[in-house]
Amino acid sequence: xxxxxxxxxxxxxxxxxxxxxxxxxxxxxxxxxxxxxxxxxxxxxxxxxxxxxxxxxxxxxxxxxxxxxxxxxxxxxxxxxxxxxxxxxxxxxxxxxxxxxxxxxxxxxxxxxxxxxxxxxxxxxxxxxxxxxxxxxxxxxxxxxxxxxxxxxxxxxxxxxxxxxxxxxxxxxxxxxxxxxxxxxxxxxxxxxxxxxxxxxxxxxxxxxxxxxxxxxxxxxxxxxxxxxxxxxxxxxxxxxxxxxxxxxxxxxxxxxxxxxxxxxxxxxxxxxxxxxxxxxxxxxxxxxxxxxxxxxxxxxxxxxxxxxxxxxxxxxxxxxxxxxxxxxxxxxxxxxxxxxxxxxxxxxxxxxxxxxxxxxxxxxxxxxxxxxxxxxxxxxxxxxxxxxxxxxxxxxxxxxxxxxxxxxxxxxxxxxxxxxxxxxxxxxxxxxxxxxxxxxxxxxxxxxxxxxxxxxxxxxxxx
Numbered sequence: 347x348x349x350x351x352x353x354x355x356x357x358x359x360x361x362x363x364x365x366x367x368x369x370x371x372x373x374x375x376x377x378x379x380x381x382x383x384x385x386x387x388x389x390x391x392x393x394x395x396x397x398x399x400x401x402x403x404x405x406x407x408x409x410x411x412x413x414x415x416x417x418x419x420x421x422x423x424x425x426x427x428x429x430x431x432x433x434x435x436x437x438x439x440x441x442x443x444x445x446x447x448x449x450x451x452x453x454x455x456x457x458x459x460x461x462x463x464x465x466x467x468x469x470x471x472x473x474x475x476x477x478x479x480x481x482x483x484x485x486x487x488x489x490x491x492x493x494x495x496x497x498x499x500x501x502x503x504x505x506x507x508x509x510x511x512x513x514x515x516x517x518x519x520x521x522x523x524x525x526x527x528x529x530x531x532x533x534x535x536x537x538x539x540x541x542x543x544x545x546x547x548x549x550x551x552x553x554x555x556x557x558x559x560x561x562x563x564x565x566x567x568x569x570x571x572x573x574x575x576x577x578x579x580x581x582x583x584x585x586x587x588x589x590x591x592x593x594x595x596x597x598x599x600x601x602x603x604x605x606x607x608x609x610x611x612x613x614x615x616x617x618x619x620x621x622x623x624x625x626x627x628x629x630x631x632x633x634x635x636x637x638x639x640x641x642x643x644x645x646x647x648x649x650x651x652x653x654x655x656x657x658x659x660x661x662x663x664x665x666x667x668x669x670x671x672x673x674x675x676x677x678x679x680x681x682x683x684x685x686x687x688x689x690x691x692x693x694x695x696x697x698x699x700x701x702x703x704x705x706x707x708x709x710x711x712x713x714x715x716x717x718x719x720x721x722x723x724x725x726x727x728x729x730x731x732x733x734x735x736x737x738x739x740x741x742x743x744x745x746x747x748x749x750x751x752x753x754x755x756x757x758x759x760x761x762x763x764x765x766x767x768x769x770x771x772x773x774x775x776x777x778x779x780x781x782x783x784x785x786x787x788x789x790x791x792x793x794x795x796x797x798x799x800x801x802x803x804x805x806x807x808x809x810x
Contacts, residue, residue: 391673391704392810396610396633403739403804404709404785405638405678406796412638415497416593416615418792420563421509425501428471432480436462444468444496449503450478450514455542458485461555467496471503472514477567478503479515479575482554483542484522492559494591502564509564511620511645512598515575516565521554522547523584525606526629526659526666534581534605537569545581550608552584559591566597566620568649576600577619583609585632594619599647601639604630604672611637618642618791621650623679626657626701629668635675638796640788641712643682646690653693654679654710657701664700664723671702671733675810678796680788681713684743693718694740702727704734707808711741711781712789716748717768725755728767736771737807741781748775772807 400407417423428449436456441463442448451473456462462482464470472478480500482488492498502513520534524546531546533539557578565577577594582605589611594601601616603625610632616623616639623639639654646652660666682691694710697703700723710716717740719725727733742748758764768775776784784802786795798805 391633392675392706394633394673397635397675397810399810400676401806401808402798403676403707403737403808404796404798405636405676406785406798407805408797410795410797411613411636412615414494415492415559415561415591417561417563417595418617418794420501420561420595421507423501424506425469425471425499428503432470436460439463441465442468447471449473450480450500452476452478453538453542454478454480456480456482456486456488458483461487461489464488464490464498466492466498466559469499469501471501472565473503474513477515477537477569477575479536480517481538481542482519484520484544484547487553487555488519488557489555490558490560491556494559497559497561500560500562500565504564509596511564511596512567513564515567516577516579516597517562518575518579518581519554519583519587520545520581521583521587521607521609522549522552523582523607523609524548524550524629524668525582526668527606532581532605532628534579535573536575536579537573546606547582549584551586553586554583556588557590557592558588560593562592562594562597564596565594566599568599574599576603576625578602580604580607580609583607585609589614593617597621600625603627604632606630608632610634614638616640618645620645620652621647622653622656624655626655626670626672628660629666629670631668631671633673634677637674637677639679640791640794641680641682641691642791643685643687643691646682646688648690650690651692652690653696654681654713655694656696657703658698659700659702659723661699664721666700669700669702671704673704675707676808677708678785678788679710679713680794681711681742683712683789684714687714694742697724700724702733705736705738706734706810707737709739709784709804711739711776711784713742714744714747716740716742716775719755719758722755725758734771735768735773737809738773739776739784739804740773741776741778743778745777
């Protein structure tokens, strides 16, 4: 969701009482994982079996799980000319042929009760003139399961060397899981009309299929003002949907955005997108682990601001239920740095409009600003321990704005109070030199390496 106004930074802190247990655990042995927190603590969700209990912070230890399937230079890749068109409605089960290259034209709808199967290695090219977009409607399924050796590729139909963010629409998946939209059913943004764009219901365990080892290159368009198509959009997608090993590269809007729903995901990659990297709205409550985002300093949203995480509960009624509450562990976001950087690059974390969160064991470096928590409802969730920010590493090149408070949240009116909360919960703030000792080569746009350096301070300290 695009919020086109720049707002002042609000930050918060909470009393240290009752939270010191998080700071007392030993971090000396990288093989030893802190025990789960006691029931009732706000990060109880991190003890869920979904999460791999690793010792390190960030998305990578000493193994690069992007190797072999991620493409950091997709504008150089020569794809075969499309020989078959995908358009209109897919009204019966269909399996594509990996030996063919397909041209996606206009809005293509997978209808309710229908499954589109895309074999490993298939290439689908999006048509620019028709703003090609693949839509999995409510009740429909996509079965796109590639492999590390043969990922499925959605890419631009423009020639190599001429591709750009926003060459085509993207992938929109719509399900029947809960959201906080009035009435429980909403119309997804991006130019869709009812019934194709409807999403929402009561089936938290809804299944929209599989996205696994999939690349999505040069998507993301503003269909109309404040009505955008992201790289991958999830509208009320349920928890039985599988999302693993997905890269969005050079998106003209957000890389990934969730509107309500309960879908979980692991191993997501965002490279050089225009707007927010990960965006949460309308009561999204899934679990996420091993996520990485890399910024291009020259690519940013000129109509608003480009953030690492941007999370809202509801634009109008901040305490709407269900509350947005992603549970995130082991994220690495690499900002644009301070050399020839577009001014629209802003926050590592922007939590607002009543959003709750569990954010743990993550790394945010090379950003302009640090963490911003706005609105009383957002702050109250930290106070009552239904939200938690712990064991994260932050570094911003505007050091004096890594932690900022403007007094709008009564309990957390000063920078010192925020720092008390963050440091009590084992969050650390590094200078530029220290941040460069974390990861091998995270700043390269063409050949980044996000694994840990020898003796990196991120090698220990995670807890679940």
